[in-house]
Amino acid sequence: MTGALITGLGVIAPTGLGTDAYWAATRAGHLGIRRIGRFDATGWPAPLGGEVDGFDAAAHLPGRLIAQTDRMTQFALAATDWAVAEAGLTPDDLAGASISTAAAFGGFEYGQRQLQSLWRQGPKHVSTYMSFAWFYAVNAGQISIRNATRGPAGVFVGEQAGGLDAIGNALRQVRSGAAVVITGGMESSRSPYGHASHLGNRDISREPRPDRAYLPFSADACGYVPGEGGAILVLEPDAAPQRRHPVRYGRVTGYGAAFDPGATGSGLRRAAQLALADARRRPEDIDAVFADAGGTRALDLAEATAIAELFGPHAVPVVAPKAGTGRLFSGGGPVDVVAALLAFRDGVLPPAGRVTAPDPAYGIDLVTTEPRQWSGRSALVLARGTGGFHSALVLTASDD
Template sequence: MTTATAKAPVITGLGVVAPTGIGAEAHWSAVLEGRPAIGRISRFDPSAYPVRLAGEVPGFVAKEQVPSRLIQQTDRWTHLGLSAAEAAIDDADVNPAELPEYELAVVTSSSSGGTEFGQHEMENLYQHNPEWVGAYQSIAWFYAATTGQVSIRHGLRGPCGVICTEQAGGLDAIGQARRLIRTGSRLVVTGGTDASLCPYGLTAQLSTGSLSTVQDPARAYLPFDSEASGYLPGEGGAMLIVESAEAAEARGARKIYGRVLGYAAGFDPPPRSAGGTPWPPSAAGPDSPGSERPPALRRTIAAALADAGLEPGAVDVVFADALGVPSADLIEAEALAGIFGPRGVPVTAPKTLTGRLYGGGAPLDVATALLALRDQVIPHTVGPTAPAPGHEIDLVLGEPRHQELRTALVVARGHGGFNAALVLGRAD
C-alpha cells in the first residue's frame, strides 16, 4: 500500500434504506440474488400518469425510525435520511458524543427536497387559505433539511452542507467529505436519500423526457440495451461514515469498508443553452448539430483516475451511471471504451433493481461497490439482454462474477449536465 493510499479517507459505516431492503446486508443480498424491487407505485394512484412504476422502500414506518415530533416537521425524504444516518453511525460503532463536536461534519446530496410535504402544504393553500399552511413548510421542503436534521440529532457541529447536482450529487457529497477530512474534520456523515414519489414530484420528473413509460417492470429500465426507453424513478438511498485514516485508527474502528482514492466532477451545459454545446450526432441523434467538444464524462473519469494516481488498468469494476436513454448510454459506453479499451473492464448497473434514486442513487452505488470490494464479487445487471450496437463494454449479465477486486469506479450523471466519478479502494 502506498503512502497516499494509506492516508486516504476511509469509509467505516454504511446505512442503507432502499427499495432492495432496509439495511446494507438486506440490500446486498437482494442485489446478489438479482431480486427486482420495481413495482406499481403505491404511494398514490398513478393511473393518470404515463409512468406508473417505481422502486419504493418496503416496510419503512417513520414512527419506528424517527422521533415523533420530527415526523410532523419533515418530509419522507428526511425520514429516510435520518434512518440511514443513524444506521451508518451504529454500523461504524462510533459515539459522536465522545468526539469533538466541531470536528464532526455532515454533507448530503439532495435532488428535489421535500416534494411530498410541499405538495400537501400547497394543496392546503389553494384548497383553503394561507392559515392552513404550516410553519414547517418553510424548512421541510428545503434541500438542506436532511443535513440540518442529521446535524442536530447527533450533535455534529462541524462544517455542514448540501450538494444539489441531482444523481451526480451523491459522489459530489463524498468528494466534499474528503475535502473536509483533508482540512481538519475528523468524521463526516455523507451520502443522500430521495423520496419524490408523489404527483408533484413525478410531474416534475416527467419534464425531463427521460422516464420510461413501458408498463412491464422487467422491460421498463434497460440501460445499454437495444430496447432501452428511459429509466424508472425510485426512493431511498444510503448514508456513509467517512473518517480520516488516523482518526479511525485512533478510536479503534472495528471495520473499514474501503478508501476514497480519487474524485472528479465535470459539467456539460445543456444542448442549445447559453454557452452550451450540443452532443455529437452519434450520441444526440440526427436532429442535433455536431460539436467540436466531446462530452465531459470521459475527461471526468480520467481526472478521477489521475487524482487517485491510478492507470486505467488498475480499475477492476465500473458501477455505471446507466441512464437508460440510448443517446446518454452511448456517451457513457464510448467514454468507458475510450479510457479502458473496448470491453476492457467489467461494468455493472445494479440500479436496474431499484430505479434511479436521484440524490440517493450514487451513494447507494457507492455502498454496493464497497460491499463488492469486501466480498470480491461483481453483482450482475438485471434486465438488459440484447446490448445496443456500438456499446463496446463488458456488461456483467446473468449472474454475479467472482474475481479479485482491488478498486472500483463509480460514475454518476445528473440532469442538466452534471457528472462525477469516484474511485474506491479495497480496505487493505
C-alpha cells in the same frame, strides 16, 4: 493524496431497508421497480417507480420529528443512525463532525400536503415546518441537529451526480483535517407533485411492464424509471478509528467532476480522468466501473464510448445495479458506492436488473443476469446529472 476510510453505511433502497437487505437483493438481481403504490397513478403516462417498501418512520424516529419532516428526511435520519452506530461514533466524536450531503428534489410530498392545506383550508392550516421541510438542504440540517454536530455542513445539487459530489467533498474535508464526515444523498419524490416533475424529461420510461421499463445498455433500452432512497456513509481518516476497531469497508481515494451539457461522453470521461489522477491511479489499475446507466440510446452510447475510450473495448467489467432500483438521483451514486464496497468484501459483482445482454454496439463488458465472481480491489463509480453535471469517484479495498 491520502484517501478517506469508510467506517459506516446506511442504505434505504427499493430493494431493501438496511445494508444487508439491500445487498442480498442486489446480488440476487431482485427488482424494486413496480407500479406506483404511494398514490393512484391510473392513467399517468409513466406508471412505474422504484419505491421503498416497509419503511415505518415511527419505528426509527420520535413523533416530534415525523411531524416536521418529509419522507426523504426520515430516510436520511434513519440511514444516518445506522451508519453512525456501525462506525461506533460517540457523542464526543460527533460533536466536531462535518456534514456533506446532496439532494435534487427536496421534500415534495410534505410540500404537496401543505399546499393542499393552503388552498383547501387556508393559511392557518399550513405548518410552520413548511418553511424548511420542503427544502433540498434540510437533510443536512436535520442530521446535524439530531447528532449535535458542530462542524461545517454543505449540500450539493447536481441531480444524479450530486451524491458523488457530496462524497468527493467529504474526501477533501478529511484530507484537510476533518475527523468525521457524514455524507451521501437521499431522495423521495414519490408523490403526484414529485412524479409530475419527472414527466417533462423525455428520458423517462413510459413502458408499463416493470421488467422491461429500465434496461440500461440493452438494445431494448427505453428510458429510466425514477426511484427513491439513497445511502449515508461515514468517512474518517485512517488513523482516527483505530481505537474503536470499526468495520473498514474501503477507501475513497479519488474524486473528479466536470461540466459538459453535450451528450458525447467527453464530460464523463474528463471527470473519470480527474478522479484517477486524484487517486494516483491509471486506467489499468481499475478493476470495475459502476456505471451511471442512463437508460436511453443516447445516454448509454455516450457513457459506453467514454468507458471504452478510457479503458479499451471490453477491457473492464461494467456494473449497473441501479437497473434493479430505478434512478435514485442524488441517492444513486452513494448506493453504487455501497455496492462497490460490498463487492470488495464478498468478491462478487451484482447483475444489472433484468438486462440479459448489452447491445454489442457499445463495446462494454456488462455484468448481466447473474452475479459474477470477482477479485478486484479498485473501482470507478460514475454519475451524470441532467444539464451537464458529471462526477466520478475511485474506491479501493481497505487493505490496499
